[in-house]
Amino acid sequence: MEYTVQRLAKMAGISSRTLRYYDEIGILKPARINSSGYRIYGKAEVDRLQQILFYRELGVSLEEIKEIITSPNFNAINALREHREKLLTKRRQLDLLIANVDKTIALWEGRITMTDKEKFEGFKQKMIEENEEKYGKEIREKYGDEEVDKSYNKLKNMNKEEYDRVEKLSAAVLDTLKEAMETGDPSCEIAQKAADLHRQWLCCFWDKYTKEAHAGLAQMYVDDERFKAYYDKVKAGAAEFLREAILIYTGMKK
Amino acid sequence: MEYTVQRLAKMAGISSRTLRYYDEIGILKPARINSSGYRIYGKAEVDRLQQILFYRELGVSLEEIKEIITSPNFNAINALREHREKLLTKRRQLDLLIANVDKTIALWEGRITMTDKEKFEGFKQKMIEENEEKYGKEIREKYGDEEVDKSYNKLKNMNKEEYDRVEKLSAAVLDTLKEAMETGDPSCEIAQKAADLHRQWLCCFWDKYTKEAHAGLAQMYVDDERFKAYYDKVKAGAAEFLREAILIYTGMKK
DNA sequence: TATACACCTTTACGCTGCGTAAATGTCAAC
DNA sequence: GTTGACATTTACGCAGCGTAAAGGTGTATA
Structure with missing residues (x-):
């Protein structure tokens, strides 16, 4: 004993x-x-x-x-209830993180795919299938179908109209960017308009817009060859110019 | 600059x-x-x-x-994908925790309520309503309806048959406990059968059985007056006797 | 010019829940 | 007497900073 x-x-x-x-x-x-x-x-x-x-x-x-x-x-049971609320808060934060990571990946893949002139529907389907193949089975088993499907919701629910809006914004960003580059000043009004259009485009994908995310993505445009190529087709150095404009737009640089 | x-x-x-x-x-x-x-x-x-x-x-x-x-x-995007998987793993673990906390609360409330002879359906409905009132709105807004409803699924899906099984097991635990107490030895065969019945009863609520949870609950029976009263109606000291039997059953004591 | 005040520096402990040494003492068996 | 399995204590390490403490620097103002 x-x-x-x-x-x-x-x-x-x-x-x-x-x-x-x-x-x-x-x-x-x-x-x-x-x-x-x-x-x-x-x-x-x-x-x-x-x-x-x-x-x-x-x-x-x-x-x-x-x-x-x-x-x-x-009161142990009340303690457990409080604890439960803390856990739920944690889960909500975690869900936000996951959603944002998902959207970042989708954005990235999406831009690359669209750059390659693939069909939008095809792209969505492909993304979902790829995801399924990689870790769908495991997740569905352990986590339930609703969860997994929910992850794809934003993508699936984007209909043709919304897609057209995305396309228009994409084109507008490129147009405005081209015009702005003639001034040579990323802080000029037109360049800032380009940055704002880019934000609007971004918001088609992200639920929650943050300066950090926006500026971070702009940086990636410069670092990733495929992105750089997409923007540089406007004019050489366009990716860098857009990044500078966005950094100023987001208040990260003066 | x-x-x-x-x-x-x-x-x-x-x-x-x-x-x-x-x-x-x-x-x-x-x-x-x-x-x-x-x-x-x-x-x-x-x-x-x-x-x-x-x-x-x-x-x-x-x-x-x-x-x-x-x-x-x-490859930044692959890094993000790996990161995504880690986050999903975290979420699954968190969900398991939350589910277990929920069930513990339900078990507790359930025993108390049933002891008070309230109707089972009424109890379920009451629990769900209380939950809704406390943090339902906030969660549903931020987290989505499927999530919240999922939390109540186990409870809702417990139909009359299952409920009867729970009731039978409850009664069997009490009967066997009474018989076992005559030997005065929590390690005797009958007492161990009572512990096993109690485990079966527990498994009606918990998806995942663990020794720790079982033993922990047994301890609570002794600490919480209302639980103690429930078991002690069999005979004085029954709660302690059941706890000892369970501690032995779970290998926590010899 | 002296002083005030905002800003800079480095060093270092604190948080959580232990894992993992390192250095040393104790108990039973051979 | 030695071996080996135990016990003890002290203390660094982990992630990502917060928060002093103790001091030097820059500049505007009385």
Whole structure:
């Protein structure tokens, strides 16, 4: 009925370091310490460890676990509800991240594909199929169909009209960019209009516009040969010019 | 066109500490250092910072960002795809946590409510409504209806038959527990059967059974007066006896 | 010109939850 | 007496900075 660190650790499936750490932060102290300085745990400590591990499995922090189990009449279920809300907040943030990564990839692939004059419908289908092939099965199994389909929604729901708008904006960016380059000044009014058109184009894909994303994408235009080629067909140096205009537009440069 | 730390930081919306840190880890070094030791950043550094912030917004680690932007012909889009997979893995883990927290809450509330002889359907409806009232609106707006509805699925989909099974198991646990207590030994065969029945009952709610969760719940039976009352109606000390049996059943105690 | 004040520098601890040494003591068996 | 499996403590490391502390620099103003 008495356990040393290693014994208790083995039984509970954790490391002895963890038990020492729990002692250190005062969340689980041994029943007593023997003459050699060994930590000796008893029945009550086993029970307490159970609770700790239980909450730990639910992702509750040790600090909160401490509060829950040290105050005798602490409302554990309310603590779990609060914890649930925190987890949901985390998930929403994570979803935003994933959505933005998805859209960045789509944007990239899309521009390249469209540059190659592939059909829009074909492109959408292709993207979805590629995605499916790569990790669709695994995700659908573990995560459910709604989730996966949702990821493609934005893309699928973009109908012909919206596509035409995207195309018009694309053309307008190129036209305005060409005109602006004659002034040679990325901060001039026309260049800023080009940047604004580019933002509008970007917003066809992104739900949430941020300066950082916009400026980051502009930088990529210069770094990625395929993008650079797309814009440079207007005039040599157009990608760099657009980047400068966008950096000024987003307030990242003066 | 030249910036000190503070100026660049303000422009980019980050702290000067961050810029010093980026210098320290070699991800963004200043163009030069002036006679007083001040960091001076130029045009190229602004561009580089853009990229860093762009990837950072997508949740990419600084270490990976370093790899992406320092190797000139690194495939950024593949890096993003890999990153996307990592994010998806994270989300799946998070979903598992949330689902388990939900079920724990449901289990708890459920036992209490059922103890109070409320109707099962009423209980389900009540739980869902309460949830809706508390954080439904916010979540549905930001996260989409499918998500929220999915959370309630397990609960809703539990039909009358399944409910009957739960009730039978509940009764069987109590019966077997009563019988086992006459032996006075939580490790005896009958007591272990009670623990196993309890596990079966638990699995009606939890998708994923773990020893820790089982043992943790058993501990709660002793700590929470309402649970204790439920089991102690069999006989005084029944909650403790069941806990001991479960701790042995889950291998947490000998 | 002295002083105030904003800005710059470096060094270094803190957060979470342990993993992973390193250096050393203890217990049981051979 | 030695081996080997345990125990102990101290302490750095992880990511990405926040937040002092202790000091030098730049410049506008009284």
